[in-house]
Amino acid sequence: MKIITISREFGSGGREVGKRLADALGFEYYDREIITAVAQKSNFDEGYVERMLELASHRNIQITFGRTFSLPDAATQNYTKLLVAQQQFIKEVAEKGNDFVIVGRSADVILDKYNPLNIFIYADIGSKLKRCKERAPKGENLTDRELIRQIKRVDQSRAVNRQLLADGGWGEKECYHLCVNTTDIEIKKLIPSLASFAENWFEGR
Numbered sequence: 001m002k003i004i005t006i007s008r009e010f011g012s013g014g015r016e017v018g019k020r021l022a023d024a025l026g027f028e029y030y031d032r033e034i035i036t037a038v039a040q041k042s043n044f045d046e047g048y049v050e051r052m053l054e055l056a057s058h059r060n061i062q063i064t065f066g067r068t069f070s071l072p073d074a075a076t077q078n079y080t081k082l083l084v085a086q087q088q089f090i091k092e093v094a095e096k097g098n099d100f101v102i103v104g105r106s107a108d109v110i111l112d113k114y115n116p117l118n119i120f121i122y123a124d125i126g127s128k129l130k131r132c133k134e135r136a137p138k139g140e141n142l143t144d145r146e147l148i149r150q151i152k153r154v155d156q157s158r159a160v161n162r163q164l165l166a167d168g169g170w171g172e173k174e175c176y177h178l179c180v181n182t183t184d185i186e187i188k189k190l191i192p193s194l195a196s197f198a199e200n201w202f203e204g205r
Helices: 014-025 032-042 046-052 074-095 125-134 144-163 187-203
Strands: 003-008 028-030 100-103 117-122 178-181
Touching (some): 003 014, 014 100, 014 187, 178 187
Parallel strands (some): 003 117
């Protein structure tokens, strides 16, 4: 079984990298499918699940996931429940034994025993702002300052969520096999090289 995890800065194009790479390699692909599965498992609305899984960056939650829990209110209990459901689903996907690419969700930590290829996608702030504007929902007209605040908030959430499973490391090059800078690069042009890198990496295991 071959697994590729994609960690990424918000607005860097990591989701597109993951989908295009999965298509190029003929792998299964998991991203928003995880939110849907967690919502079904926990009997919550998908929108609620997505918002709650960003909770760590907005509140002072004193927990270390899988070790010590402090549950001061119902919202934190729901947050922990959703993290557990998400982790369980990701492990279930791996247990099927199929090749797949998975985006985000601290999957590089959760699936560590399967020796996945871990890729981190990043870009400079100008490129991230451009991508965010291009992909913004119709009618959304955030200023650059508002978008930068959103980018920082989401990235902080991703770092905190990973820290609940491991001792930090989100975005640190030592935690990944490959870091890719997508600044001013058309994503689809990266895919042949990334696919070749992945194939060679798996052959060399």
